[in-house]
Amino acid sequence: MAEILGAEVDEEGYLLKVSDWTPEIANAMSEEDGIELSPEHWEVINFLQEYYKEYEFAPAVRVLTKAIAKKLGNDKGNSRYLYSLFPYGPAKQGCRFAGLPKPTGCV
């Protein structure tokens, strides 16, 4: 099994255990993807984690965009903006950086 900074990840790079997550892991993952995490990225990652803590599930993209709109302003609360932060998709790439399981299904 592959590892990142000592934490086990699956073949797609998602942490096997949510509790293994550290900010350093998020930084390492984003570096691999060629992304430098900005405060905006961290807003998204933090929200994903908060939501996950409550619902044991990642928020729907719509829920995420609205939460970001509240935090960063309406011009940033849309899926285009989130995609500019996370080119592989805010749900998938965002969840990976946040240490959450990959959303599955027809998404």
Place this chain on the structure above:
Amino acid sequence: MSLISIFFTFFFYISVLIFIIGVSYKLVQYWNTPAPLKIPITPASLNTSGVILRYFREIFLFSSLYKSNKWTWLFGWCFHLALVLLFFRHLPYFWPGEVPLILYKTEVLKYSSYLLFFGLVGLLSRRFFVDRVKYISSPSDYLMLLVLIFITSTGMLMTFGNNHPNMLLVTNFASGLITFNWSELPKEMIFMAHIFPVFCLIAIFPISKLLHAPGIFFSPTFNQVDNARKKRHVSDWALNKQEGSKIDIENNNDKKE
């Protein structure tokens, strides 16, 4: 009777026997194999008469093939049409007893052998020149066409060349096979070369791709009516699966026994 006549007579019956047993086996197998789910290719007919129409179009016009590839359709359709016409052309030979006058009129159908030849050569050249078709062809696919071309050629040489065997001998031999009143076959090599591969094809029918002929009638994608919501479609094993679990409707659960 000469040894060679005995051989061909015997070979004919063996071939036909293999054909009948083999095809019956396959028909029974297809018949007994359930189609557990409704899988017509839609848009499909919403009633039975529509299914019959679909088969009419597929069998007489090759409509799906027409949609798919005009060249393959042209060659394949000519080939199959000519086969049917030439079947009638050969019928007088096998006719037991007095041959009805109408069958003599089939003489003119001999020209459809050109159509047969054209179709076969077309199909064979696709196997050589279209890289996709070449890729999927097995030796048997070429062989089948070559054998058919050989049969066609020998037939045409006899008919249009000057070496047709004695008609009476052919008729006596062929109709004798049907009436079990066996007689000598014409000894011309070309005649034997013509009928030998035909008998072979009869024999290999149930173990080869010639099974497409009965197969098409069992194709669930063609023969099912598109009425899944109106009529419950259940096959044996799928039904048994449900009966095998005791139904407890009040608690809305299937309880496995």
Place this chain on the structure above:
Amino acid sequence: MTNDNPIKLPTYLEVPAIKKDAMAGNGPFKASEEVQQGLGFPGEKVDNWQQVAIDKMAETKSKYRSVQVFLDACVKCGACTDKCHYYLGTADPKNMPVARQDLFRSVYRRHFTFAGKYFPILVGAKDLDENMLDDWYNYFHQCSQCRRCAVYCPYGIDTAEISMAAREVMNVIGAGQKYPNQILGKVNKIGNNLGMPEPALRDTLEDLEDEIKDDTGVNVKLPLDVKDAEVLMVTPSADFFAEPHIDGLIGYAKVFHESGVSWTLSSYASEAANFGMFIGNYDVMRQGALRIRKAAIDLNVRRVIVGECGHAWRVAYSFWNTLTGIGSGGSDDYSLRLQRQLDSNYPQPQHMIEFTYDLIQKNKLSFDKSKNDHRVVTFHDSCNVARGSNMGDIKNGQFILPREVIKAACNHFVEMPKNTIKSSTFCCGGGGGLLTDDLIELRVKGAKPRMHALKKTEQENGVNTLAAICAICKSQFSKVLPNYDFDPYMIVSVHQLVSEAIVLSESSDTEV
């Protein structure tokens, strides 16, 4: 989401010359031991896998007439060779439908036919060895089971049936695919493909209600687990989670609101998709369908309606009656019970498009079509709807109804080229259990024929909106559109178009 090197499309769709092994590889990720065992399959490849596989082949062809007949009937005419979007997009000859089937057929011939046992080279019969199994795993996961080849086959041979059979055999020997099998585990446990638990679902729906209220000022509800509602709505869970799907869900809610028909979603059966079909397993597929039956009975609804999901509609329309008794004509206890409970004035189940179409026909919905005037819309027929189902119980209804719904909501509708729509539609490239990141190269290449048709329509008619009624199509397109120099946001749900143009009545503003 832009792409620096969009793929240049030719002006006409070329049939490529074959390029052997163009897509050779190891195939998608394999399912873990835990996932496999959760579905009752062996955790890893069993020791005597060859024997198990051959036995399973024998069983499968004795249970499915399609498999037995299709294995025998093919004459290798080549009609299907240029019909598969994966062949057209990759040029790998094993992606020609007949060649894909032949991976299975050659083994069938070797083990089950006289000619193959004694003259294997003559008839192209092959042993099931490691190499063959690798090819099975790789190439049967490059088939989206879209049935396009079957439309062009003179015998109606459907590669999807063979590909399902092959995947079933592979699962039984312990070589399952991660993506569908992991999802099936979630649906069996939690009720949907996402694994979205009830509280998250409830929260999302409430969030959407607020959004609609903010946008329109009208209280449109998205009810969950409401007993005795008229309609049980079963929709792909992507509609709760993903973009652009969620706007389609909002569209359903608005239509229900206007219709005055009470409806509910179910947290127990919060998934219309049924990946059991993709892996060719009758029991797993039935298990998924039974969840919906249970929800329908528990919630005591009068109608069951299915949302925008391609293969779900095939399963619901063509298989539910068989699997569960939801439909007419059954005579077992459950069928009779459901026939008493469900309203016989309507077909059961119905598609959301049928529901909306009905209301449009009866003039019960009003639209401000100008709201969609910035759009030039074209419709992508999803394969399982187009070639595996019907709508409205009229011939070609599955093509007519969605178009009529679009036209009721939009002024500008155009068609893509004739040989790429309706029964000849090209798969989006992500169907049949292939909508997974580990198959992204295949997905981009497989989308090429559809993208080509779209490009042509863009150039000729200025099309800027692609509407679909399938969750997989929507996700796949939003991912691959940028690869072909399109805006990923041009893909929308048909019910998003409805949602944007529908006029909500003020009177229903009252709280329910």
